[in-house]
Amino acid sequence: MNTEKSWTFWTVFSSTFLTIFLAEMGDKTQLATLLISAESQSPWIVFAGAATALISTSLLGVLIGYWLARRLSPKTLDLFVALLLLFITGLLINDIIS
Amino acid sequence: MDWQLFGLSFVTVFLAEIGDKSQIAAIALGGSSNSPRAVFFGSITALILASFLGVIAGGSIAQILPTKVLKAIAAIGFALMALRLLWPDLEEN
Numbered sequence: 740m741n742t743e744k745s746w747t748f749w750t751v752f753s754s755t756f757l758t759i760f761l762a763e764m765g766d767k768t769q770l771a772t773l774l775i776s777a778e779s780q781s782p783w784i785v786f787a788g789a790a791t792a793l794i795s796t797s798l799l800g801v802l803i804g805y806w807l808a809r810r811l812s813p814k815t816l817d818l819f820v821a822l823l824l825l826f827i828t829g830l831l832i833n834d835i836i837s
Numbered sequence: 838m839d840w841q842l843f844g845l846s847f848v849t850v851f852l853a854e855i856g857d858k859s860q861i862a863a864i865a866l867g868g869s870s871n872s873p874r875a876v877f878f879g880s881i882t883a884l885i886l887a888s889f890l891g892v893i894a895g896g897s898i899a900q901i902l903p904t905k906v907l908k909a910i911a912a913i914g915f916a917l918m919a920l921r922l923l924w925p926d927l928e929e930n
Contacts, residue, residue, distance in 0.1 A: 747871065748872050751879065752875040752878055754879070754914075755862075755880050756880075758911050758915060759879070761907045762858060762859060762915075763884060764890075764904045767853055768850055768853050769891035770891070772850065776892045781842055786888065787843060788845065790884075791843075792854065794881050796855060797881045799855075800863025801876055804876075817925075818922075818923070822919075824922070827861055827862055827865070
C-alpha cells in the first residue's frame with residue numbers, strides 16, 4: 740500500500756515535470772528571465788523573483804484544478820481535462836510553426 | 838537585496854504565466870490526478886529549472902537546444918494524456 744502510493748507520487752511528479760519542462764523550453768517566461776537578468780547584472784535576484792512568481796502561478800493552477808475536480812462528475816472532469824490537454828497541444832504546435 | 842528588481846522580475850513572470858500553457862497544464866493535471874501535491878512539485882521543479890537555465894545560459898539557449906523538437910515531444914505527451922482520458926479502455930487492450 741505504502742510503496743504503491745509513493746510510486747504514484749513519483750509517476751505523477753515525473754510526468755508533470757517532463758511535460759511542463761519540455762513545453763517551457765525557449766518559452767516567453769524563460770526569454771523574459773534571461774532578458775531582465777542580462778540587463779540588470781543581478782541574475783540571482785531576477786531568478787528569485789521569477790521562481791517566486793512560478794511557484795505562485797503553479798499553486799494557483801493546482802488549486803483551481805483541485806477545486807474544479809470536486810465540483811464536476813468524474814466523466815465531465817475527464818472530458819474537460821482532455822480538452823484542456825488538447826488545447827495545450829494546440830498551443831505548442833502553434834509555437835513550433837510560428 | 839534589490840527589492841525593486843525582485844519585484845520587477847516577479848510581476849513580469851507572474852503576468853506572463855497567468856493563463857499560459859503551464860498553468861493550464863497545472864489546472865488539468867491537478868484536477869485529474871489523485872496526487873495534486875505531486876503535480877504541484879513536478880510543475881514548480883520544471884518551471885524553476887527552465888528559468889534557471891534561462892538565467893545561466895542567457896541568450897544562447899535557443900542555439901544550444903533544439904527547442905522546437907522539445908516542444909514537439911511535449912505536444913505529443915499532452916496529446917497522449919488527453920487520449921488516455923478520452924478512451925481509458927485503450928490501455929487495457
